[in-house]
Amino acid sequence: MAILDEIRRFWDDDAATYDDAPGHRPTSPAVRAAWSAAIEALLPAPPARVLDCGAGTGFVSLQAARLGHRVTALDLSPAMLDKLRAAAAKAGLDIDVVVGEATDVPGTFDVVIERHLLWTLPDPGAALAAWRRAAPAGRLVALESLWGRADPLEVLRARLWRAVRRWRRIPPDHHGEYPQAVRDALPLGSGTHPRVLAALVEEAGWRSPRLHRLRDVDWAVTLEQRLPERLLGVPPRFALVAT
Ligand SMILES: C[S@@+](CC[C@H](N)C(=O)[O-])C[C@H]1O[C@@H](n2cnc3c(N)ncnc32)[C@H](O)[C@@H]1O
Numbered sequence: 001m002a003i004l005d006e007i008r009r010f011w012d013d014d015a016a017t018y019d020d021a022p023g024h025r026p027t028s029p030a031v032r033a034a035w036s037a038a039i040e041a042l043l044p045a046p047p048a049r050v051l052d053c054g055a056g057t058g059f060v061s062l063q064a065a066r067l068g069h070r071v072t073a074l075d076l077s078p079a080m081l082d083k084l085r086a087a088a089a090k091a092g093l094d095i096d097v098v099v100g101e102a103t104d105v106p107g108t109f110d111v112v113i114e115r116h117l118l119w120t121l122p123d124p125g126a127a128l129a130a131w132r133r134a135a136p137a138g139r140l141v142a143l144e145s146l147w148g149r150a151d152p153l154e155v156l157r158a159r160l161w162r163a164v165r166r167w168r169r170i171p172p173d174h175h176g177e178y179p180q181a182v183r184d185a186l187p188l189g190s191g192t193h194p195r196v197l198a199a200l201v202e203e204a205g206w207r208s209p210r211l212h213r214l215r216d217v218d219w220a221v222t223l224e225q226r227l228p229e230r231l232l233g234v235p236p237r238f239a240l241v242a243t
Helices: 003-018 029-042 059-066 078-091 124-134 152-168 180-184 194-203 215-223
Strands: 049-053 070-075 095-099 111-115 139-145 210-213 237-242
Touching: 003 078, 003 180, 029 059, 029 215, 029 237, 049 059, 049 124, 059 070, 059 078, 059 095, 059 111, 070 078, 078 095, 124 139, 124 194, 139 194, 194 237
Parallel strands: 049 070, 049 111, 070 095, 111 139
Antiparallel strands: 139 237, 210 237
16 A cells, blocks of 8 residues: 555544544643644734645644634545534634645645644655745744654653553553554654754755744643653654744
């Protein structure tokens, strides 16, 4: 099976429970408020034409639409986008929804935003370059975190978190995992580092990358945790913005 078909199938199967994980769709009002503040600060003044790439069930799309932006949500997975459509209808928000691959950008935009998509792209550089062409005078906002083998502290933190989750019997965030062969085919599939992303962003033709720690989101998330988990902290979230 072609890799994109495998990835699409994974997310189609994940759609039913994706929003159950608070890391995907936060239930805490404080965490939601921290995300709103971060996204508002990173986007230009509304109304801008915003493309949310790998939009999934729409957490970022909905936040941007609520701020008054004209949002297009692009994703490979029809099932994830069905969830987005339902959430937008429930919130009374108008969002254009497009099923497609990250490199097939439907039109031109003032902003291309993504959250947690780059790690799962077989060619993240090609996607960043396509987004650049679709927003020649616009802005890139990549919402990511430092995780995985990209940093030894994160390897240790993830190991400790896995142990805590087993102890607390917290269900996994996803219905399964990518097959190893799929992970091996993804350049960022075992971890993301801001250094690597900033280099990729520049190579793709974006200028002046700016790195922001999303400290308020991390803080709000940490405040929701019990002890001793709170001492473990969370993988640091960050935004990479370029023009
Ligand atoms: C980790 S989820 C992130 C969803 C959403 N951005 C969020 O923050 O909740 C990754 C999303 O990327 C989508 N995706 C994976 N590969 C893609 C590709 N090549 N083109 C477009 N979307 C893709 C998946 O279907 C899934 O919805």
